[in-house]
Amino acid sequence: MGRTLAEKVWDDHVVRRAEGEPDLLFIDLHLLHEVTSPQAFDGLRQNGRQVRRLDLTIATEDHNTPTLDIDKPIADPVSRAQLETLRKNCAEFGVRLHPLGDVEQGVVHVVGPQLGLTQPGTTVVCGDSHTSTHGAFGALAFGIGTSQVEHVLATQTLPLARPKTMAITVDGELPEDVTAKDLILAIIAKIGTGGGQGYILEYRGSAIEKLSMEARMTICNMSIEAGARAGMIAPDETTFAYLEGRAHAPEGEDWDAAVAYWKTLKSDEDAVFDAEVVIDAASLAPFVTWGTNPGQGAPLSSNVPDPTSYEDASERLAAEKALEYMGLTAGQPLRDIKVDTVFVGSCTNGRIEDLRNAADLLKGRQVADGVRMLVVPGSVRVALQALEEGLDKVFKEAGAEWRHAGCSMCLGMNPDQLAPGERSASTSNRNFEGRQGKGGRTHLVSPQVAAATAVLGHLASPADLSDATTTAGV
Amino acid sequence: MEAFTTHTGRAVPLRRSNVDTDQIIPAHWLKKVTRDGFEDGLFEAWRKDSEFVLNRPERQGASVLVAGPDFGTGSSREHAVWALQNYGFQAVISARFADIFRGNSLKNGLLTVVLPQETVDALWELTEADPTAEITVDLEQRKVLAAGIDADFELDENARWRLLNGLDDISLTLQNEADIAAYEAARPSFKPRTITV
Numbered sequence: 001m002g003r004t005l006a007e008k009v010w011d012d013h014v015v016r017r018a019e020g021e022p023d024l025l026f027i028d029l030h031l032l033h034e035v036t037s038p039q040a041f042d043g044l045r046q047n048g049r050q051v052r053r054l055d056l057t058i059a060t061e062d063h064n065t066p067t068l069d070i071d072k073p074i075a076d077p078v079s080r081a082q083l084e085t086l087r088k089n090c091a092e093f094g095v096r097l098h099p100l101g102d103v104e105q106g107v108v109h110v111v112g113p114q115l116g117l118t119q120p121g122t123t124v125v126c127g128d129s130h131t132s133t134h135g136a137f138g139a140l141a142f143g144i145g146t147s148q149v150e151h152v153l154a155t156q157t158l159p160l161a162r163p164k165t166m167a168i169t170v171d172g173e174l175p176e177d178v179t180a181k182d183l184i185l186a187i188i189a190k191i192g193t194g195g196g197q198g199y200i201l202e203y204r205g206s207a208i209e210k211l212s213m214e215a216r217m218t219i220c221n222m223s224i225e226a227g228a229r230a231g232m233i234a235p236d237e238t239t240f241a242y243l244e245g246r247a248h249a250p251e252g253e254d255w256d257a258a259v260a261y262w263k264t265l266k267s268d269e270d271a272v273f274d275a276e277v278v279i280d281a282a283s284l285a286p287f288v289t290w291g292t293n294p295g296q297g298a299p300l301s302s303n304v305p306d307p308t309s310y311e312d313a314s315e316r317l318a319a320e321k322a323l324e325y326m327g328l329t330a331g332q333p334l335r336d337i338k339v340d341t342v343f344v345g346s347c348t349n350g351r352i353e354d355l356r357n358a359a360d361l362l363k364g365r366q367v368a369d370g371v372r373m374l375v376v377p378g379s380v381r382v383a384l385q386a387l388e389e390g391l392d393k394v395f396k397e398a399g400a401e402w403r404h405a406g407c408s409m410c411l412g413m414n415p416d417q418l419a420p421g422e423r424s425a426s427t428s429n430r431n432f433e434g435r436q437g438k439g440g441r442t443h444l445v446s447p448q449v450a451a452a453t454a455v456l457g458h459l460a461s462p463a464d465l466s467d468a469t470t471t472a473g474v
Numbered sequence: 475m476e477a478f479t480t481h482t483g484r485a486v487p488l489r490r491s492n493v494d495t496d497q498i499i500p501a502h503w504l505k506k507v508t509r510d511g512f513e514d515g516l517f518e519a520w521r522k523d524s525e526f527v528l529n530r531p532e533r534q535g536a537s538v539l540v541a542g543p544d545f546g547t548g549s550s551r552e553h554a555v556w557a558l559q560n561y562g563f564q565a566v567i568s569a570r571f572a573d574i575f576r577g578n579s580l581k582n583g584l585l586t587v588v589l590p591q592e593t594v595d596a597l598w599e600l601t602e603a604d605p606t607a608e609i610t611v612d613l614e615q616r617k618v619l620a621a622g623i624d625a626d627f628e629l630d631e632n633a634r635w636r637l638l639n640g641l642d643d644i645s646l647t648l649q650n651e652a653d654i655a656a657y658e659a660a661r662p663s664f665k666p667r668t669i670t671v
Contacts, residue, residue: 038507058668078505145552145578250664258664432496
């Protein structure tokens with residue numbers, strides 16, 4: 001019987017397999033950041049252990065870093081202490097670190113791919129659930145807790161039970177203005193926040209094959225929001241073209257050997273998945289969330305759902321609580337929802353293509369009165385590319401704030417937060433209660449919907465923008 | 475890790491689904507660099523409401539959390555497990571747990587028990603009607619016992635063995651160091667490296 005992509009990558013990393021034990025898997029790349037690593041380094045020290053493979057380990061600062069005044073000392077002493085702890089740990093153990101101010105600094109899941117470290121057929125882990133992002137390259141990539149961070153630092157392996165596999169096949173053409181973000185939000189709404197529990201997802205089909213690497217990363221990034229630790233896309237010419245020439249991509253004979261291997265990394269025709277979901281790309285539309293988990297989403301053209309319409313008691317209760325928290329009424333058109341803040345950034349949508357998409361719509365337009373728009377590039381490299389293309393000017397001329405790279409308002413560990421009751425349209429990945437600041441209300445959207453929303457002041461799609469412009473012109 | 479064999483304690487019935495890790499421990503708590511001192515951050519936002527179940531006087535000292543499905547969704551923060559343990563919880567019962575949270579809990583000796591929603595409903599009804607009702611989580615027998623409730627649960631044998639004996643994963647793995655070294659020696663040269671050593 002044939003094997004799935006996930007099974008191939010898994011099998012290629014088994015260090016030890018024994019009856020009644022989880023497989024011991026080798027880890028090709030370990031990404032570190034300041035939040036989930038301090039206790040792991042403490043564990044190493046307490047047990048007199050070293051980092052086994054410094055050459056497979058890299059650290060960056062992202063969750064706590066400010067996006068303003070980065071040349072000044074960090075105002076929050078607790079954030080500063082955490083960053084200093086990472087610097088001290090990396091210096092003591094010899095780990096390569098890209099701190100705030102470094103040209104390679106940025107959100108860990110933006111940094112790995114842009115350096116060419118994330119490669120097809122590798123295993124990638126990080127103490128961050130959005131490590132699933134790297135699956136866009138056909139890597140088996142998943143988030144781990146701090147105990148596992150310590151385990152990988154000490155052994156470069158992890159004991160793991162092999163998950164089941166789920167194929168998510170998306171065929172057809174995505175309609176205009178429908179992005180990877182809309183697609184993944186629609187997938188999560190369909191299978192639910194627990195639908196992927198215990199599975200590695202493989203996104204496949206003609207609509208997926210047409211996507212850029214940036215778009216594929218957006219999709220794999222949010223696999224965890226469907227409950228799956230990992231999501232993968234088979235590598236192809238798009239993947240190879242993205243990687244070629246990057247700082248850590250293989251060269252010469254190594255490149256040829258790598259590509260030959262990478263080409264074998266696709267699910268065999270007779271491979272059997274444990275579950276399958278099929279989605280018609282043409283049926284999709286711009287999608288937004290209305291609730292407090294990423295599965296509570298709907299097409300932008302629809303209305304806030306009525307909790308009584310849910311048959312499942314637990315879903316009904318969850319919807320009731322969500323509407324109360326979000327300050328929304330059943331039946332209210334989603335387009336009527338006014339926002340205070342628009343956030344473009346994060347490991348989900350903070351890459352150059354995302355900034356281009358938002359800038360395209362903002363060009364010659366203005367952010368609505370009373371709306372604050374933050375644009376936070378995913379990394380310093382993304383910021384530099386945006387400067388080269390003049391995107392920063394477009395944002396600033398439209399009235400948006402152009403900030404320094406980092407996780408920023410995605411989770412509000414730095415000063416970029418929503419005030420209680422404030423409402424955002426956010427290109428990030430989680431709309432949990434208080435995620436972007438205590439009492440803050442989050443609607444997850446694509447960069448295009450974020451830009452249109454910023455201009456009109458209420459949840460809107462790019463099509464609404466041209467309608468509004470046309471109307472204004474008459 | 476502390477060994478877990480069996481535990482008996484009073485319960486906190488938490489009738490919520492999709493209890494995400496941002497609710498269990500909000501992000502601003504993650505700036506701490508220790509594994510302890512997270513108890514005041516547990517369910518911080520919800521605890522501002524005096525009627526929240528954790529604030530009820532009859533729930534003080536309870537050590538078994540009985541929650542709705544999809545408990546622990548969201549981030550990989552192990553701080554969520556530490557917060558529950560720091561507060562005094564020894565076990566969490568739910569119909570479904572998020573994968574990363576579950577893995578983190580079992581590595582720290584917080585027993586996460588999966589039971590069918592009907593059994594969770596029965597435990598909610600029992601412990602809401604009688605806050606003094608005790609629940610026993612018996613890992614040796616793989617059973618949850620309470621008045622009128624006798625439910626078997628599944629846990630893979632390897633995880634159970636490690637919990638019962640309080641074994642440290644890293645030491646177990648390092649017993650197979652030769653296998654790791656052999657694997658490393660055979661890795662292709664095109665694999666990425668972060669630094670030259």
